[in-house]
Amino acid sequence: MNKLLIILCGIFILCGCKNHNPAKRIAIAQVGSVILYYDEMPKLVQRGINEADSAALFQNYINKWAKRQLLLQKAEDNLSPSLKDEIKKQLEETRANLVIYQYQRQMILEKLDTVLTDAEIENYYAANESSFVLTTDIVKALFIKLPLETPDLNKIKTLARSNDQKDLQQLETLCYQFAEKFDDFNEEWVPMDRISVELHQNIENEENFLKKNTFYETSDSASVYLISIRDYRLRSSLAPYEYVRDDIKRIIWNSRRFEFIQSLENGIYNDALKENNFKIFK
Numbered sequence: 001m002n003k004l005l006i007i008l009c010g011i012f013i014l015c016g017c018k019n020h021n022p023a024k025r026i027a028i029a030q031v032g033s034v035i036l037y038y039d040e041m042p043k044l045v046q047r048g049i050n051e052a053d054s055a056a057l058f059q060n061y062i063n064k065w066a067k068r069q070l071l072l073q074k075a076e077d078n079l080s081p082s083l084k085d086e087i088k089k090q091l092e093e094t095r096a097n098l099v100i101y102q103y104q105r106q107m108i109l110e111k112l113d114t115v116l117t118d119a120e121i122e123n124y125y126a127a128n129e130s131s132f133v134l135t136t137d138i139v140k141a142l143f144i145k146l147p148l149e150t151p152d153l154n155k156i157k158t159l160a161r162s163n164d165q166k167d168l169q170q171l172e173t174l175c176y177q178f179a180e181k182f183d184d185f186n187e188e189w190v191p192m193d194r195i196s197v198e199l200h201q202n203i204e205n206e207e208n209f210l211k212k213n214t215f216y217e218t219s220d221s222a223s224v225y226l227i228s229i230r231d232y233r234l235r236s237s238l239a240p241y242e243y244v245r246d247d248i249k250r251i252i253w254n255s256r257r258f259e260f261i262q263s264l265e266n267g268i269y270n271d272a273l274k275e276n277n278f279k280i281f282k
Helices: 003-016 051-078 081-111 118-127 153-161 165-178 192-199 206-212 241-274
Strands: 027-031 034-037 138-147 181-184 215-219 223-233
Touching: 027 051, 034 051, 081 241, 118 241, 138 153, 138 165, 138 192, 153 165, 153 215, 153 223, 165 181, 192 206, 192 223
Parallel strands: none
Antiparallel strands: 027 034, 138 181, 138 223, 215 223
């Protein structure tokens, strides 16, 4: 093992215990005019690691740094002027985009109204119903997966068919004790595909299935699957308001954001014209 690196590791550990002094940076390696300083290196020395391992980690990092710097310098020496100009343009464009993005983001955080009222969301839904046509069947349902040997299985099936709140509370208690999976979707709409996946079987005609079943039971060699369907909507019909409410919020927010950015750009442009900071030469 390189003795110098072991000595350096000891120095680095001692330096790490002292307050860092920017005026006295410790140089570790140099490639051309580029210097690698100790404070630029990641914290490779972990508590409990031995000196030999520390030296190996430092050596590995320094070698990688040196190879990258040597490759960079070789590339800069050998790239054609046209490629260098192209890289410069790309860097300038990237910097400009980043600066503009951060400024827009700052202005949005400071000045954009983010409050959305229920009335605004409902009005958008009513005015744009044709945009909210379902592309899949959706349901409000209860899904239960139970082991075949579950005690009081028939009682659980009876409770699962009920709409009474007390029965559903009792069902929830039993399912927490015995069920392998218990999903109560009563308060939200979910795609029927989400239920079908849990059944591990393909429902070929979902429309007929939903029209004919309010309760469905199937089983395999290990488990019983129960579905209690409370409500459903078929594809190509209008999506329920609560199903698309979050989507509408995102649409309105994005629209506000776009309009705000357009207004910001136009305002800056018009101010520049008034102040003669922008000219077009004929």
